[in-house]
Amino acid sequence: MIDTQTFTLALGIGNIAFAVLMAGYTHGGAPSPGLRLWMWARLGMGISQLLGWARPHLGLALAPGLEGVAWILAVSVEVAAYCVFFGFTRWGRLLLPITALSSAVVLAAGSMGATHAELSRMVAGVVALYAATMAWILLRPRRFATRHAAGLRSASPLQLIIGVNDALFAAAVALSALDGLRGNALFGPGMAGEFAYLMGYLLMIVNGFGFLLLCKQKDDAEMERLATTDFLTGLPNRHAFLERAEQARLAAQRQRQPLALMMIDIDHFKQLNDRWGHASGDEALVVFARTARDVLREHETIGRLGGEEFAMILPGAQLDEAVQAAQRLRLAVRAATVITSGPSYTMTVSIGVVLLDPNEDLSGALARADHALYAAKRDGRDRVEIGEPGRRRA
Template sequence: MIDTHTFLLALGIGNIAFAVLMAGYTFGAKPNPGLRLWMWARLGMGASQLLGWMRPQLGLALPPGVEGVAWILAVSAEVAAYCLFFEFTRWGRLLLPITALSSAIVLAAGSMGASHGQLGTMVACVVALFAATMAWILLRPRRFSTRFAAGLRSASPLQLIIGVNDALFALAVGWSAWSGIQGGALFSQGDSYEFAYLMGYLLMIVNGFGFLLLCKQKDDAEMARLATTDFLTGLPNRHAFLERAEQARLAAQRQRRPLALMMIDIDHFKQLNDRWGHASGDEALMVFARTARAVLREHETIGRLGGEEFAMIMPGADLDGAVQAAQRLRVAVRNATVITSGPSYTMTVSIGVVVLDPNEDLSAALARADHALYAAKRDGRDRVEIGHPELRRA
């Protein structure tokens, strides 16, 4: 059986080592508030644990309750780091008052002569609460309300591993706290002590590497998003759109379902840039993207191919349905408002629509839609034209 002081020494060194590792990982990288706060939380926890180990060895006389408050602040900072990482917006309204109140209670109890074991039991109750909160943050499904990611998404395998570990740690510390309430000491020599020690050590290792891996996953996902997303409109870029369109074409062939394609061009876009500046042109592109998203169905995809040119793929749409969708988009764009440095600008679009023939490749369909688009521009703009089979390239 390992004594309490050895337990604190091992945890203190381990937590400080993880803090140093995080400092090295974040050096020169893009600022990450959650990771930075988590690093300081680990450093504070490690310092608190080393202080607990050194206090009896060096005969340090600390005000009663200070050591326990340091534990509370460190674990509270770790909860805050998870809240920042998962982009909770109102976490401070609950976490900060609980942290302040529990710290004040521990300090007050210490000043009133509470024993070290009694203070430890109080701190353990707060730590168990915070650990359970971290487990809830990690394990709960997240709801998305966007058109492209609606519904509930379960926690990732990595979140499950970390969250279950946090839950077990909360149970272990809660059990130890209950043992302290019953027997007057936080760390008994029984099963609760062994379980708390094991879970505490696992928490240090799993959460240490786990949070780092979560941050790396998030960074990798952001890099993937940037590589496939047009930075101005937030729509898929040319490469990503063509990849999705090819997947939709293959799926339509397998399922023997129709597949429609639109080519869309903002009318007189060069004149808009020349007259009111590129900022107004950028505003027009963003207004178009927002308008197009609003009329899209969930399974449809629109992407920016370059400049003022866009394309949309519509799985399951026949020619009549595709033309109706194109007309809805055209009218919605005309009714949208573009703010320029001069008067408000009425934006219009020209659209070419085709339905892919059986076994037609994507490039041929794009060429037909492009021919139809230029026919719409030639015949007066702000209109929809259908690409006929005879316009296909040989």
């Protein structure tokens, strides 16, 4: 049979150790608001558990219900940490009133002479509600959208592990509270009590490491995004584009599908910078990127190779389809407006288009598209030129 007080002491020390460990881990850095709230939640949970252990052992004269309120506040801060981490913006409108009301009810019940077991059942109900809320936050599918479609993305494996653990803990605490209503001691001997203890221990371990791993996943994803995305336009940078283009080339070769490539250059970009300043040049790049995203299809990729030079890969497109897509882009860019320090500027682009030959490498196709691009600039700009056919490799 599990010793309640010893188990409570172990949980309290464990939660405080987690909070101290994470404080040391994030020292000198800039922890996310969610991680900062999570650390305070672990610390508050540990303190409330130590209070629960110390009350009978040390004979502490605590105000009736104070220990339960500490539990409620700590778990509510953990819920807030998950809300902040996953981008909920209005969590306080629901969480704060529930926390304040439940805390007030527990304190009022304690002042009116409620027994410790009765107060524990009340707190257990609130804790079960909050644990179920965390499980819902973790397990619910996330909505995503593109220009062409919207749908749901399922929770990651890590979220599933933490969310299922939260759901089991909520069920364990709720069952134990119901068992207490039938006259059994809350978290005492019995299947419900044993289950609650086991899930409480797993909650400390899984949620402790799990939240840190979630934060690390998020930071890693952000680092990858920064490493592969052009900071000004939000398009894939040169390295990322070439990598995606090579993957598209290999897929087209394997599936025996056509693949077209464009090289795009903003006309007279240096004159724009020299006449109205680099801020206007930056705005032109942003306007072009936004316009290009609006006209390209979901499976097409455009990237910034450097300066005012861009490239686009069009899987499944024959040469005539690629030329039509290039003309749509050219006309859309011409219709876009760039605001400068002077009059509004009409931006134009020159485009070179090629169709990759079977077994042609990417560098050869890029060179042909680049030659076509310079032919378009030489022949007057604001036009689309088709590159010379590629030479088949033996």
